[in-house]
Amino acid sequence: MQQFAGVPRPESLRSAAVNLNHWYAVALSSEVRKKPLAIQIWGQDIVLFRNHDHQVQALENRCPHRLVKLSSGYVQGNDIVCIYHGWKFDGTGHCTDIPYLHKSQKLPPCRIRSYPVQERHGFIWLFPGDPTQAQNQEPLAIPEWEHLNYVVSVAPMNFRAHFSFLVENLMDMYHGHLHRNFQPWGKAILQKKRVGSDWVEAEYQAECYFQINRPWSMIQLFIPWLRRGFLTALIVRYEYPHWHSWLGKDFRLYCLIAPVSATQTRAYLIHTVSLGTFRDLHRLPIWFRRWVKNRCFNAAKGFLQGLIREDVLMMEQEQQAHLTHPQTRGVEVNPVVGAVQKLIYQEAQIYNTKD
Numbered sequence: 218m219q220q221f222a223g224v225p226r227p228e229s230l231r232s233a234a235v236n237l238n239h240w241y242a243v244a245l246s247s248e249v250r251k252k253p254l255a256i257q258i259w260g261q262d263i264v265l266f267r268n269h270d271h272q273v274q275a276l277e278n279r280c281p282h283r284l285v286k287l288s289s290g291y292v293q294g295n296d297i298v299c300i301y302h303g304w305k306f307d308g309t310g311h312c313t314d315i316p317y318l319h320k321s322q323k324l325p326p327c328r329i330r331s332y333p334v335q336e337r338h339g340f341i342w343l344f345p346g347d348p349t350q351a352q353n354q355e356p357l358a359i360p361e362w363e364h365l366n367y368v369v370s371v372a373p374m375n376f377r378a379h380f381s382f383l384v385e386n387l388m389d390m391y392h393g394h395l396h397r398n399f400q401p402w403g404k405a406i407l408q409k410k411r412v413g414s415d416w417v418e419a420e421y422q423a424e425c426y427f428q429i430n431r432p433w434s435m436i437q438l439f440i441p442w443l444r445r446g447f448l449t450a451l452i453v454r455y456e457y458p459h460w461h462s463w464l465g466k467d468f469r470l471y472c473l474i475a476p477v478s479a480t481q482t483r484a485y486l487i488h489t490v491s492l493g494t495f496r497d498l499h500r501l502p503i504w505f506r507r508w509v510k511n512r513c514f515n516a517a518k519g520f521l522q523g524l525i526r527e528d529v530l531m532m533e534q535e536q537q538a539h540l541t542h543p544q545t546r547g548v549e550v551n552p553v554v555g556a557v558q559k560l561i562y563q564e565a566q567i568y569n570t571k572d
Contacts, residue, residue: 224555225562228543231379231536233561235259235476236568237346239458240356242473242485244341245371249273253297255288257477258345263332264288265341268295274308275332275343281312281325338362339371340473340485346568357459361469361489365506368492368513372521374484376529378536380476381561383484386528387460387472388453388553390421395527405451412556415564416456419553423451425465455557457564467491480536486525488517 225233235258243256244265253266255278262278264287278286280299289300296305296313305314310331312324333344333351338359344351361367374383386392390405405423412418425448449465460472471487538545549555 224558226544227539227546230381230558230562231539231543232479233379233381233565234568235380235458236564238344238350238354238568239346240335240342240344240351240354241458241475242340242356243343243475243483245373245485246336246339246341249341251292253288253290253292255286256343258343258475260478261345262286263343263345264297265334265343266292266297268292268308270295272308273334273336273341275334275341276306276308276310277330279329280304280306281327281329339369357456357461357471357473359471359487361491365503365510366492367469367489368510368516370488370515370517370521372486372488372518372525374472374482374486374525374529376482376532377480378482378532379479379539380474380482380484381558382532382535383472383474383482383528384455384460384557384561385554386532387462388417388419388455388557389551390419390423390451390453391551392528392531393423395531396524407551407553408450410553410556412560415560416454417553417556417560418452418454421451421453422448423464425449425451425468455560457560486521488521490517 224230237259241258243258243263244254248254249265249267251267253264256263256265263275264278265273265275267273274297276287276297278288280287280290280301282299282304283301285299285301287297287299287306290298291300292298293305296307298305303314303316304312306329307313308331310329312327315324318324333348335342335356337356339362340356342356344354362369376383390407393403393405403424405421407419407421409420410417411420451462451464453462454460458474460474462470464470467490469489469491471485471489473485473487475483477483
């Protein structure tokens with residue numbers, strides 16, 4: 218029973234709340250255009266929209282008049298307009314106009330909640346917790362997004378399960394056994410586990426089946442009997458509330474997690490490949506390197522989606538098994554899993570205490 222020391226009970230872990238006092242990637246920049254976009258994070262309904270200056274605003278997704286969704290409306294200047302009666306609200310949540318208000322009437326002193334929001338690394342980041350804490354934190358850095366030496370691909374994830382199942386999946390590299398048809402790594406062996414106040418890091422030794430300077434090796438990802446891997450370090454890090462990893466020197470992955478509810482999770486899986494092995498790359502004109510980077514954007518999206526489909530199937534099965542047997546704890550031998558379970562529960566308690 219030593220392996221369960223300090224690990225939360227299944228019924229507590231799988232209902233653990235999110236610590237909302239962090240920045241969450243809730244949409245791709247390209248998803249927020251002229252039309253308002255409805256999103257959810259841990260039960261909060263939020264509408265995103267761009268004002269006249271193309272700045273993203275985030276408000277509670279309800280009109281205080283009849284409580285309908287503002288995301289059904291449209292943007293006019295710097296305001297979002299409710300489709301039902303035309304009430305207008307600015308980016309701070311204040312009502313700025315009611316088109317049929319009589320001249321003897323004043324605007325009602327109603328205000329809906331606004332959220333700190335910023336656009337960075339191709340994503341819309343939102344701070345759903347205490348807004349006074351937003352300025353003390355920064356979104357997870359993704360330097361490869363702008364760096365000309367990296368090709369980037371992004372695949373969204375939507376699945377019906379608690380976010381803890383996703384974190385465990387990402388931190389337990391033994392699950393490469395699942396991806397036999399889309400396998401980028403294999404034969405993982407845990408080398409080290411490190412734990413901080415708000416992070417868990419694990420270092421595995423694994424076989425990598427693709428090298429960027431050997432494009433022909435890509436075929437090994439799909440044909441098992443051709444695979445000739447080379448040993449490399451596979452480092453995975455859960456830095457609450459997001460995940461990132463290193464597979465050798467050429468590959469960096471991120472997973473930006475935005476839980477919708479206790480049984481629904483949305484996330485973005487980001488895959489970056491370094492072109493640094495091509496030694497003369499820096500000699501090429503910057504405009505050409507930028508063109509190549511933009512041209513190759515999402516080149517690996519199909520591959521990522523193949524991995525995601527297999528992972529989602531397993532995580533949704535885990536969720537259903539938990540709902541059927543909420544007090545049953547699975548047998549676990551990877552100590553990394555217990556460490557991330559403790560961190561998830563710890564962060565939930567921190568937020569509940571501050572809240």
